[in-house]
Amino acid sequence: MINRLRRIGLWGRGAVLAVPFLWLLLFFLVPFLIVFGISLSESVIAQPPYAPLVQWLVDEDAGTTKLQLLLNLSNYLRLGGDDLYVLAYLNSVKIALITTVFCLLIGYPMAYAIARAEPAKRGPLMMLVVLPFWTSFLIRIYAWIGILKANGVIDNLLRWTGLTTEPFELLYSDWAVYIGMTYCYLPFMVLPLYATLEKMDPTLLEAAADLGCRPWKAFLTVTLPLSLPGIIAGSLLVFIPSVGEFVTPELLGGPDTLMIGRVLWNEFFANRDWPVASAVAIALLLFLVVPIMIFQHVQGREAEAGR
Amino acid sequence: MKRMGFLSWALWFGYAFLYVPIVLLIVYSFNESRLVTVWGGFSTKWYAELLHNDQLLSAAWLSLEVAAMSATVAVVLGTIAGLALARFGRFRGRTLFGGMITAPLVMPDVITGLSLLLLFVALEQLIGWPDGRGVTTITIAHTTFTMAYVAVIIQSRLVSLDESLEEAAMDLGARPAKVFFVITLPIIAPAIVSGWLLAFTLSLDDVVVASFVSGPGSTTLPMVIFSSVKFGISPQINALATLMVTVVSVGIFIASLIINRQERQKQRDEQMAVQGG
Secondary structure, three states: OHHHHHHHHHHHHHHHHHHHHHHHHHHHHHHHHHHHHHHOOOEOOOOOOEOOOEEEEEEOOOOEEEEEEOOOOHHHHHHHHOHHHHHHHHHHHHHHHHHHHHHHHHHHHHHHHHHHOOHHHHHHHHHHHHHHHHOOHHHHHHHHHHHHOOOOHHHHHHHHOOOOOOOOOOOOOHHHHHHHHHHHHHHHHHHHHHHHHHHOOHHHHHHHHHOOOOHHHHHHHHHHHHOHHHHHHHHHHHHHHHHOOOHHHHHHOOOOOOOHHHHHHHHHHHOOOHHHHHHHHHHHHHHHHHHHHHHHHHHHHHHHHOO | OHHHHHHHHHHHHHHHHHHHHHHHHHHHOOEOOOOOOOOOOEOOHHHHHHHOOHHHHHHHHHHHHHHHHHHHHHHHHHHHHHHHHHHOOOOOOHHHHHHHHHHHHHOOHHHHHHHHHHHHHHHHHHHOOOOOOOHHHHHHHHHHHHHHHHHHHHHHHHHOOOOHHHHHHHHOOOOHHHHHHHHHHHHHHHHHHHHHHHHHHHHHHOOHHHHHHOOOOOOOHHHHHHHHHHOOOOHHHHHHHHHHHHHHHHHHHHHHHHHHHHHHHHHHHHHHHHHHO
């Protein structure tokens, strides 16, 4: 009886689980396989604009039909051979790294200060960090256009104080992209940092101080190593999506701010070259596989630790 | 004391960095002048113009519709997924499942958008569905990446929750489904509400994925904003932004008040129970 109930329970569990599982298989995993397939296809002027990978060849004379599989590596060769793509990948990594460092430099002291605040204040202070994240990403990027453009807020401020007389424009430059991306991704850095710093036992620092350790040394030898999981999780949460960022460089960056997300977008929408766009996506994905796996490892351990 | 000084400075700098741009955006939405950053006197005319911008209003309705539908589906799927990850122990395919839950959190939008579009095109060739692209495809796409956020929220709530209540109910003979609806669901209700809100905002916010999977006649609000921002700034967008920021802030504020009160009530109940027993 109990066994039967157990079996029904397991069966029910499986049936319940199957719904999200199949959804993710169909709408998350299978699409990648299709992207990979199309990246090996040839671009043609048709609807949809790629040649099918598998074709039936009918030989009238011999009366046979053959299944033909056409694999075409030229899209990948083009990625490796053209400086544009290589430069775009390198530049994306550079911009993502700089964004991550900026987020860390601004986010760490914030997270630390909030974690050291009175317990009653921590919740509201954290909410103030997260609140901008709830308002539209586009709107937040848009806000910076008015600040950074020539005749914008910074420009007017500088001229008013007499620091410059020439128009000063930060917009449409790499710096604008760094500022915009740091601005948008900052909450992603503060959240995991705060989570690890808040759990830290403050008596450890007291012990260090009692033993004659200077505050900054205590910070470097006690706090910093203990907050390493938070640093890693936050950095990956900022770095991985930053590499493929499209909106910020498109709106704040100059025409020469080359990023791989923009290249993919242009290949797809402007050139209508779906196979090359797919190859760009696969190459980006291969590059991100290692950071994503580290992130999953950290995330999984975090979930286990909560038990 | 000097350390504390540096920390509060850092905190204030951080908050200023986060909020000054939003405040400026709101201030300039009341600017009479068409040149957004040159002050020409107080005016609410851009709000009036906004109300007559039919393209923008219909895009806003479409976005709200998509966001409400996708958030609702995402909450159902995400809750099951979070429950499975937190409570089902080891099951076959768990690593794959966990991977498919966490990967969308960090996946660049351009990859998600491109891959889903290619799936829809391939499916249409193969089985004739979806017939063209529009509201359905955008909703499916948004559900897929927002359910991951819901799953993570639900999972972390369940992991920090004591399993003994559920076990007790099970020992008293309640079927798993009953345990879920009578015990687990009420406890994780606040997490479900915040998951729904998060999924709703993420959907309302997305421009890249929607651009890939939308079709003619299904332009979402972020797509309209994006194309008009590309042609430069306009006071109408400031007015729209102000409205969105206000609605979101008020919504979040009320939601957090309710959740806070419930938490406090729960703590009080627990204390009473301990003292009484």
